[in-house]
Amino acid sequence: MNIVLDDVDEKCLFYYSPVKNTVMDNSIFTRLAYSNDIFSMNGVYIKAxxxxxxTESYFxxxxxxxxxxxxxNQIDKLADIEKMILEKANIENVDILNKLYEQFMSKSIRVFNTEMLHNENIEEKKKVDIIVKLxxxxxxxxxxxxxxxxxxINHQWKNTLE
Incomplete structure (x- = not known):
């Protein structure tokens, strides 16, 4: 299940209690949840x-x-959601790092696949659907x-641009 990018609602966002971060040393981790009248999910999954x-393939x-x-348009909306989530968390006396936005500004992202893609110089630009898991x-x-x-989430290319 995922949320369409334009439908993310700040009122539906919830934060778990912080726990020791098992990935980064000397840090804590606060899990996100998203819940409305229809569904609840751990994390926030946004379709964009x-x-x-x-493309280049790596494992x-x-x-x-x-x-x-x-x-x-898509990147700016995701950056606004990132900013909203971090501000709503109200974590005091720390610098907020907008790493999602920084990743998009690098003009490339690493995407987990269900199928392997070959390295491909695409002759025509392609629209791809992705899920951004927060x-x-x-x-x-x-x-x-x-x-x-x-x-x-494509499994095959869709919508060649004209």
Whole structure:
């Protein structure tokens, strides 16, 4: 289950109690939940789409390359959600790091696949659907940010642009 990018509602976002972070040393982790009248889920799974021009495969991941200008609307909406989640958490006396936005500004993302994709120089740009999984917030003494992953939900290319 996922949420369409335009339908994310701040009132439906909830935070678990912080626990010791098992991934980062000297930090805590606060899991996210999303719940409304229809469903509840651990984490926040947001469906988005990107226009990409190249892929590279690495084991169970692919790297998607894209131009910011062609994906500005989607990226800016995701950045706004990141900012809203981190601000709503109200973590005091730390710097907020917008790592999701920074990842998009690198003009590539690593995407977990259910099928292996070959390295591909795409002759025509492709629109791909992805799920952005927001698991929670990591927090050190100095800073905090979102924990996130990208998942490919296409299984095959869709919608060649004209």
């Amino acid at each position: 789409n990107l226009t990409i021009f190249k 169970n991941k692919s790297k998607y390359f894209f131009n910011y200008s062609e994906n500005k 698991s929670g917030i990591w927090n050190t003494e100095r800073c905090c940010g979102l924990t996130f992953k990208f998942f490919d």
